[in-house]
Amino acid sequence: MKSAFALPGRGFAALRRGARAVPRAAYLCALVGVLNAFAWSLITPPFEVPDENAHYAYVQQLAERGSLPHYLATYVGLSPAEDAMLADTKAFQIPGRPSNPAPMTQTEQRKIEADEALRLSARGSGDALSASANPPLYYLLEVVPYVLSPAGTVLDRLALMRALSAIFAGFTVLFVFLFLRELLPGTRWVWPVGALAVALQPLFAFISGGVNNDALLYTFAAALFFTLARMFRRGLNEWTGLAIGAVLGLGLLVKFTILGFAPAVALALLCGIWRAGAMGRRASLRGAAFASAIAAIPALLYVELVARTLPASGVGPGRSAVPGLATGLHIELERTWELFLPTLPGMKNWFPRSELWHEWFLGLIGRFGWLDTSFPYWVYLVAAPIAIALILAALAALVRERHRVWHRADELLVYVAMIGGLCVEIGVESYETLIQGSGIFEQPRYLLSGLCIYAAIVALATRLPGRRWGMAVGALIVVLALAHDVFSQVLVIARYYA
Amino acid sequence: MTPLRAVLAGGLVALLCVLAVILSGHRLQIASTDRVPNGQFASIIDHDQRLCQQGEIVPAETAALRMTIGDYNKPSPPLRIGITEPASSPGAHSLKISSGLIAAGWRQGVVVLPISPVRHEVANATVCLKNLGADPVAIGGLSDAGGDYGLYDVEDGASDPVEVRIDFMLKGRPSWFAMLATIANRMTLAKGGYAGAIGWAGPLLAMLAIVALLVRALLTEERRQ
Numbered sequence: 001m002k003s004a005f006a007l008p009g010r011g012f013a014a015l016r017r018g019a020r021a022v023p024r025a026a027y028l029c030a031l032v033g034v035l036n037a038f039a040w041s042l043i044t045p046p047f048e049v050p051d052e053n054a055h056y057a058y059v060q061q062l063a064e065r066g067s068l069p070h071y072l073a074t075y076v077g078l079s080p081a082e083d084a085m086l087a088d089t090k091a092f093q094i095p096g097r098p099s100n101p102a103p104m105t106q107t108e109q110r111k112i113e114a115d116e117a118l119r120l121s122a123r124g125s126g127d128a129l130s131a132s133a134n135p136p137l138y139y140l141l142e143v144v145p146y147v148l149s150p151a152g153t154v155l156d157r158l159a160l161m162r163a164l165s166a167i168f169a170g171f172t173v174l175f176v177f178l179f180l181r182e183l184l185p186g187t188r189w190v191w192p193v194g195a196l197a198v199a200l201q202p203l204f205a206f207i208s209g210g211v212n213n214d215a216l217l218y219t220f221a222a223a224l225f226f227t228l229a230r231m232f233r234r235g236l237n238e239w240t241g242l243a244i245g246a247v248l249g250l251g252l253l254v255k256f257t258i259l260g261f262a263p264a265v266a267l268a269l270l271c272g273i274w275r276a277g278a279m280g281r282r283a284s285l286r287g288a289a290f291a292s293a294i295a296a297i298p299a300l301l302y303v304e305l306v307a308r309t310l311p312a313s314g315v316g317p318g319r320s321a322v323p324g325l326a327t328g329l330h331i332e333l334e335r336t337w338e339l340f341l342p343t344l345p346g347m348k349n350w351f352p353r354s355e356l357w358h359e360w361f362l363g364l365i366g367r368f369g370w371l372d373t374s375f376p377y378w379v380y381l382v383a384a385p386i387a388i389a390l391i392l393a394a395l396a397a398l399v400r401e402r403h404r405v406w407h408r409a410d411e412l413l414v415y416v417a418m419i420g421g422l423c424v425e426i427g428v429e430s431y432e433t434l435i436q437g438s439g440i441f442e443q444p445r446y447l448l449s450g451l452c453i454y455a456a457i458v459a460l461a462t463r464l465p466g467r468r469w470g471m472a473v474g475a476l477i478v479v480l481a482l483a484h485d486v487f488s489q490v491l492v493i494a495r496y497y498a
Numbered sequence: 499m500t501p502l503r504a505v506l507a508g509g510l511v512a513l514l515c516v517l518a519v520i521l522s523g524h525r526l527q528i529a530s531t532d533r534v535p536n537g538q539f540a541s542i543i544d545h546d547q548r549l550c551q552q553g554e555i556v557p558a559e560t561a562a563l564r565m566t567i568g569d570y571n572k573p574s575p576p577l578r579i580g581i582t583e584p585a586s587s588p589g590a591h592s593l594k595i596s597s598g599l600i601a602a603g604w605r606q607g608v609v610v611l612p613i614s615p616v617r618h619e620v621a622n623a624t625v626c627l628k629n630l631g632a633d634p635v636a637i638g639g640l641s642d643a644g645g646d647y648g649l650y651d652v653e654d655g656a657s658d659p660v661e662v663r664i665d666f667m668l669k670g671r672p673s674w675f676a677m678l679a680t681i682a683n684r685m686t687l688a689k690g691g692y693a694g695a696i697g698w699a700g701p702l703l704a705m706l707a708i709v710a711l712l713v714r715a716l717l718t719e720e721r722r723q
Contacts, residue, residue, distance in 0.1 A: 024718065025715045025718055025719055028711050028712075028714060028715040028718075029712075029715055031711055032708050032711050032712055032715070035704040035705075035707055035708050035711070036704070036705075036708055038700070038704055039700065039701040039704035039705055039708075040701075041693070042685075042689075042693055042696060042697060042700040042701050042704075043685070043701050045688060045689070046688065046689060046690075088688070089688050090533060093533040093647070094533070097533070097535060099531075099665075100531065100533040101528065101530075101531065101684075102684070102687070102688060103687055103688040104528075104529075104530050104557070104684045104687060105530050105555050105557050105619055105687075106619055106687075107555045107619060107621040108555065108687065108688060109687045109688060112688055116690075151690070151691055151692075153690055153691070154690075155688075155689055155690025155691075155693070155694075156690040156691050156692050156693075158690065158693075159689065159690050159692045159693035160692065162693075188719065188722065189719045189720070189722075189723060191719075192715045192716060192719055193716075196712050196715065196716075200708075200712075467723060468501065469501060471500075471501065471502045471716075471719070471720055471723070472500075472501035472502050472504070472505045474502075474716070475501075475502045475505040475506045475509065475716055476505050476509060478712055478716065479505065479506065479509030479510065479512075479513065480509075482509075482510075482513065482708070482709070482712065483509075483513050483516070486513065486517070486705065489701065489705075490517075490520065493681065493685070497681045497684040497685055498527060498528065498674075498677060498681055498684075
């Protein structure tokens with residue numbers, strides 16, 4: 001009994017010690033992440049973050065009716081209050097039409113104020129559109145600002161909910177910093193550089209400045225990278241296992257996309273057991289058991305909820321709702337491959353263009369709003385050599401330190417498997433969306449669960465020239481990241497307000 | 499000065515310079531728009547016909563309309579524009595708030611049509627376009643819109659289920675610098691009480707704080723080395 005009570009107490013004490021041990025720079029970087037996402041939350045007009053209307057409706061359903069939303073096959077609106085604001089803010093007239101700005105006249109503003117004053121019902125149909133099937137954790141947290149908003153209007157609630165998402169961005173940056181600290185413990189000057197590169201990543205800040213469960217998914221993804229890096233550095237025991245399991249399990253309650261990391265986590269746990277050797281075998285096995293059990297519990301609990309909320313598509317497994325569309329595992333594998341890599345001889349060309357360039361690279365450099373706001377093409381051509389130089393520098397740093405890398409090959413393999421798992425997860429969802437005839441799934445924001453690797457590339461590139469010049473290179477990267485962020489904001493301001 | 503400080507200082511100055519260059523650029527600037535898609539020619543105005551679109555919000559300082567107009571590759575005809583606001587009392591005539599006469603010879607496509615400046619914002623205005631030439635013109639918009647954009651069209655007194663795209667343009671080609679106050683004001687609209695109150699000041703202050711924080715974070719690490 002005594003040990004059962006002592007366990008949480010020791011855990012909290014360890015957490016307090018851990019928090020005190022976090023470098024001040026980590027908190028500064030996290031604050032940059034919060035402020036940047038908050039700035040984006042103010043810049044982006046209401047409901048112009050992808051699916052924000054659906055995510056808001058989910059929170060509204062939880063707060064107003066205390067129940068999960070359910071998908072309705074026929075659109076009957078969300079709630080009188082939200083529907084009125086969607087109409088008044090021109091939410092359906094702006095997406096996909098870059099020449100349509102946000103409301104810019106006093107007449108439109110007065111209409112919004114008049115409709116807000118009507119205090120229309122916020123109790124809706126129960127439909128949360130594309131968000132209906134999502135797990136509830138992010139939305140449960142967003143209920144707090146929704147309920148606490150003194151004004152109680154849709155737009156004020158949305159603003160406070162966006163602010164909470166911005167706080168999640170700060171935690172994401174904090175975990176990225178801590179991940180880098182575990183990954184590259186000997187070169188502390190690269191930690192803030194990598195973390196700031198993430199904090200200033202405009203697509204990350206744009207999504208985290210909106211009401212979207214991806215904002216919290218990024219936090220749990222970064223926390224998972226951190227807990228795994230910590231396990232590799234300090235060993236697998238009950239506490240590291242518990243942390244890994246809790247992060248993965250709670251992450252599953254935010255968004256199922258994190259499931260893409262599960263095989264890599266299993267591999268990491270096996271590595272942890274193998275590394276522990278005979279001396280630490282018992283603790284590492286207990287750690288792996290803790291991780292597996294704790295990750296599985298929320299997932300299993302949610303299975304029942306998923307079964308109730310998923311739409312009945314009428315499409316059986318492996319069957320296509322699109323007439324004439326061939327299906328099968330080999331097609332799914334081919335499409336997944338081609339989503340990220342060049343088409344190989346013998347493969348059918350599933351995409352008319354290189355997705356690696358057009359979808360992922362261009363998207364990560366900047367595609368905002370409902371994917372309708374992009375830079376002029378030359379900007380991407382300028383960005384490409386910079387990105388390639390960073391990746392090459394990171395690879396060169398790995399090659400230079402190949403002997404040390406070799407001793408950590410299993411850890412490297414796990415990170416590669418995490419990114420691979422994320423890509424496969426995106427590929428599977430893309431395929432499912434295709435055969436259900438629901439349009440195009442892939443969006444660059446889905447890659448942001450791998451922000452820790454983005455930061456690691458930046459950190460390794462900064463490490464390459466050594467300490468004296470590395471710090472200058474790091475400062476240059478941070479200034480470039482700041483410029484990228486500022487010009488992205490200018491682009492979005494010009495798109496919606498000019 | 500250490501290399502890190504030099505890069506930080508030089509980089510931030512360069513960033514400000516590029517921003518200044520961007521802001522000094524000039525272009526046509528919008529005052530507002532009715533947001534009707536203009537992907538098709540929705541309405542044809544024949545010789546001496548008049549198309550009127552009701553329910554427009556015409557912003558103050560509007561000095562031109564921008565519309566998509568096709569001339570069937572014939573000599574483009576002269577056009578007359580009239581903008582009126584509803585009468586303040588029942589039975590009274592509507593009030594003319596702006597007008598314009600566009601000489602023949604404009605080039606088809608997206609056309610900017612100068613009008614007399616609008617002094618104050620008018621809700622529920624009627625914008626009329628009359629074809630004074632011999633050949634018809636086609637106007638870009640949405641056919642069978644059915645009032646989707648809150649507009650109501652009348653062609654020579656007969657109801658027409660189309661809605662045409664009208665952008666209301668500011669005078670000349672102002673620089674982004676000249677637009678700063680206008681854009682700052684627009685950033686406060688349609689966002690609710692909290693976000694609206696700090697619509698432009700919030701992001702600006704946040705970005706300034708970010709610069710201070712990142713400089714501090716990097717310099718702190720430099721001192722530690």
